[in-house]
Amino acid sequence: MSKGGAQHAISAVHHFEFVGRFSRSSLTTHCKNRTRLFGTPNRLVLAFYRGIQVAMKSQQEDNLAHKGRKQQSAKLQIKAREISSSMRQKPERLDPKNVEQFISELQVYLSELETLTGDLNKERGLLEESREKYFQLYDLAPVGYVMMDTNCIITEANLTFSELVGIEKSKLKNQRFAQFVAPDYRDIFHSHCSELVESGTSRSCELRLRGMDGREFWVNLESSVEKEGIDNVAEIRTTLTDITEQKKRTEVEHILTNIMRNSPDAITLQDFSGNIISWNRGAKEMYGYTSEEALKMKIDRLLPEDRKVEMNNLRVVLQSRGKIETLETKRVSKEGKILDIWLTISVFSDPFGRPAGFLTIERDITERKKEEIERKRLLSQLTSQRLMLEAILDQSPLGIMIAEPSGKVILQSNMMNKIFKVEVADARDFSDYGKVRKILHDDGTAYKPEDFPLYRVLKKGEIIIGEVAAFKRGDGSIGTIEMHAAPVQNEEGEIIAGVVILQDITHDIEYENKLKESRDFAENIIASICDGILVLDDNLEIVRCNLPYCKLFDVPVKKILKRSIFEIQGAVWDEPAVRRAIDSLSEDLEEFDDLEVEKEFPRIGKRVIVINGRPVLGSDGVANLILLSFRDISEYRTAKNEIERLNTALMRHNVALQEANKELEAFTYSVSHDLRAPLRAIEGFSQILLEEYREKFDDKAKHYLDRITSGTATMSELINDLLRLSRISRAIMKEEAISLSNKAERIAEELKKLDPERNVEFLIEKNLSAEGDRKLIYQVIENLMQNAWKFTKENENAKIEFGSLQKDDHTVYYVRDNGAGFDMEYVNKLFQPFQRLHTSSEFSGTGIGLSIVERIIRRHGGKVWAEGKEGKGATFYFTLQSGERDENHAAKNLTG
Known part of the structure; x- marks a missing residue:
């Protein structure tokens, strides 16, 4: 092994055993995937994998050299054994010369063996040192390494994977890899392993793993297989790269892309020369240029002449300071329209962190500027109108109250105290509500502060229209109020005040109740009255018909309603006299009574009908309806004739009776007076006898005289009572x-x-x-x-x-x-x-x-x-x- 090759293998951070188990093609693929995964090459990872490739090549060379030396040594040993065997088998050849030659050859072979043994020991030391360093770096590699059997049971893993899943490395062996996969992704993992084993080729996938602490993270799996023989898969080898941050970045990039694409603001990128390199939909809508048009022009085309110097100065400042600047400025659209713009501009960087150009976010505030001018004008008006409002509130017939979000009343009309008949200081907050002014629920219980309209408006944003409730006045009387309330909101939709309007509708309710009673009473009268009733509108069409009318003329209601009075029942009422009477009633409000119509009527024959007509006046004094009543007097006419005949006879009897009564009264008076004279004579002479001759009468005679006197007194009293009874009958x-x-x-x-x-x-x-x-x-x-x-x-x-x-x-x-x-x-x-x-x-x-x-x-x-x-x-x-x-x-x- 060359010294340069060993040093190069060590510096390349290789692991002999692991590298030996990976083929050159799989490592190359692994490196390419790492590059594809991160997009921009990670220098450390690429260096690591390049070092693995160089180390593997050097290791192969060293292995061949080591193998050659071992083969050479073996040949020498074989040669020595052959010489030794030859000497034992042919002792006759052991002459001094031959022995010396054999010894000389053995010495040469021994020397070579010693040399080879020294080289082998040295190389073995270097290999062991390299192996130990590589194992340390293998555990600390930036990716996780896992080896599994075909059942996906872990046989070996590095320290990086141990730290990813949160379990000691020594405890990973014989663990099922699937237990570290999030439940929703286990099917994907099992499919990955099945395809890997079946195809025998490398596979990759993204999974969501779950550590022992419950934390979930994303990884990219790169897997290959080690075979025994041609077809049998002996082992699955997998590298895992934590791509959680990359996923997050991808999601953020996706969100930012959507924001930029869908934002109503114009978001653009320009290089430092002013060339537009990005143009969103908001920019197209705002300025009128399509993306194709915008990407071929400079940003200065959007600048009015008086704003170009401003923009150049701003660019210089941004390039020197690098901070974000915001300002109000102007831009010009494709159509030449000048726009008021709120501009946010900053420097953006390329993927390597180098300043690349300007990012601008532009918002069209043209309308807002107009609104601000209008708002100032309105504010001026509002200031002058506040005094007017206060004056109006003081004269308003309604109870009006305005409060801040805290519940503090800032303005109220004088009518509020008049409605409740009590003087109350303005409420400081919601807790003061209901202390004096009492509004009542249907069950008679008083409103709590949170029940009051102002609370509901200010705290819940409710809009209250026409809520009716009872209330208790300061004098203890009960009335009815109608409440309207609404929040006052600023431009941001925040509630800045609440307004409540109260109206005492006690008299209105009483009037409505009386009106309803009157209406119901009228309806009941119409429904229960024996006469036929028709109610006509101002077009003389029938809007109401009672049952007696239908029974009287044997006609169904549906053939009457919504038809003209002169069209129903075969135009039976289209008579000159009837038309004149109804027209006069409709036009001049001239009532008519007892209009008799005698004719043949459909279905009921000849009848005599009496019609009466009245206008029905509305509250405005205008006749909106006409009421007609119909009575069949055919039988009454016959009965009247009979009554007149009987009445004539009765009058004759009555005259005779009166004559008899006069004679009886005369007789009674005469008898009474005729009886009084004898009674007075009897009474007078009896009294004389008692007074002048009393001594000459015996007791019996006196008794008789007393009885005569008593009897005449009784008789006089009876006559007086009889006269009184007679006078009672004659008295007016x-x-x-x-x-x-x-x-x-x-x-x-x-x-x-x-x-x-x-x-x-x-x-x-x-x-x-x-x-x-x-x-x-x-x-x-x-x-x-x-x-x-x-x-x-x-x-x-x-x-x-x-x-x-x-x-x-x-x-x-x-x-x-x-x-x-x-x-x-x-x-x-x-x-x-x-x-x-x-x-x-x-x-x-x-x-x-x-x-x-x-x-x-x-x-x-x-x-x-x-x-x-x-x-x-x-x-x-x-x-x-x-x-x-x-x-x-x-x-x-x-x-x-």
Whole structure:
């Protein structure tokens, strides 16, 4: 082995055993792949592989030399053995001369052997030294080396691979390589190994490995096989290169490429001479030049004349300092349009880090400049308008509040305090919301600060339109507000303020509710009314039709709606009188009543129909609708004729009845007056007898005279009651509002004065009133209360009550006592004239009082009844109806 060859092998960092196992072609391929992998050749890696190639060549030469010396030594040994054997086999040849020759040859052979042995030992030392150095450098190589059997079980690996996967080198042996492959890439690895074994040729692939610490990284695998014989694969040899950073760079390059390609900004590269070498889509859109056009021109074509000096100075500064510069400048497009540009320019480097040219990013701010000018103008206007806004807020009928993002109120209208009826200082932050001004949820609970519109606008960016809620005023009353709120944003979309507008719609809600009730009421009326109803719009087309109309004319709704009144039912209403009436109603708002139409109608025959028309006015006073009602009076016409005939007969009977009543009243008056004269004579003469001749009569005669006097008094009282009853039937009633409670209280006071010694409790309900004839109704209350006073005289703890109750939607008045009461078996006799349930010796009276009560109540259209129990008291009930209800009134209704 030459000294130069050994030194060259050592300096080339080779490993004898590893190099011996790789063929020259596989190493060459490996080096080329390394170069292709990194793109730009890595000097260290290339040097390493070139050294491997040189070392392998030197090693082969040294091996041949070493092999030659070993062969030479072996030949010498064989020659010596041949001489020794010849001497033993032919002793006769061992003469001195021959022996001396043999010894001489052996000495020569021995000398050569010693020389060869020395050379071999020296070469062996050099080889061992080289082998030890190579093994150290093999473990520290920049790539991982792994040898596996055909089952992909590791048989040997270098330290670099051990460090990549995070496991000691000594523990790698007999480990399955697949355990270090990320699960999603194991199929790729197994396919790689299968193709390698099947083809017997080198294979490469990229895998994602996972270390023992869970860290994943990318590697490039270069694999080849070592064969035993021709077809049997004995071993798989693999190199692994960590390409994680390269992957990241590739991804970053891809992202940057996409950014540059899709950016709306113009991104260009120019060399230091100003030649454009890169032109993106944004530049094409901004300046109008295609990439083909731009790459053939200099960047100066985009510079207006007054900007070229500026650009040259900027280039000089950049080349000397190398920092990024930003400035506002101008450029000119292909069409000659001057653009305002925001320019960012810097120096870029080539792959070897050498300055290569300028990178420019240009943004068209032409429109933004216009906007800035407009913004300044608007800001000036805004300043002057703020004072105007404050004045408007002070006069606004709406509650308006403006707050900063912190919740601090910076402006609010005076109406805000008026709506809530409370003076409140401006809120400092959100925590002040709801402390005084109370907005309520549907369940009556108060809004929390985060429920308030301003909070939701400022914190969540909500836009609130027409949110309705109840609120509590400072005086405790509840109202309804409608809330509108929105955020105020700057150009960047940041919320810089919030505005809320409140309107007290309490009265509007009440009005809408009343309007809805009115509308529903009208709809219900139309739906429930017996007459046929049509509602026409301003074009005289039917927009509403009730069921009675359809039933009356036997026509379905669908054949009526949205058609002209003069077209439906075979143009049945196209009559001159009907058309004139409807036209006048539509044009002049002239109502019409009882327009009779008598004719043959389709499907129902000849009928007499009465039509009434009314305009329906809107809130603006304009008639938007026409309401027509239709009533079939065919039967009514027949009935009316019959009624008129009967009424004529009734009038004749009524005249006769009135004559009879007059005669009865005259008779009653005459009888009463005719009876009064004899009674006065009997009473007068009886009194004279008692006064002047009393001493001359015995006791029996005196008794008879006393009975005569008592009888005439009773008879006089009966005649007076009879006259009163007659007058009640003839009296003209005058209906008016009456306070029943006040009258009852006055009667109670008068009764107490009659007999102050009696212990009677009066219970009179307050504020009882009615409508009727004042004099007659007072007579009813007086008779009933006097009756109760009379029949409680035997009760030491008498109680008389005047009150009312509701029964069947009517007010029922009553007078109740705890006096003598009566047997309900005789209740029907109570209201008959001169009928008594007690003797005059027990209770005084003529029996006409309750008859008067019954007659008065009947004349008022009411009724009277009684309930009682002997010894437990009695209750008299009565009802009243407004209006006169006597027979004459009934006759008037019949004729009307």
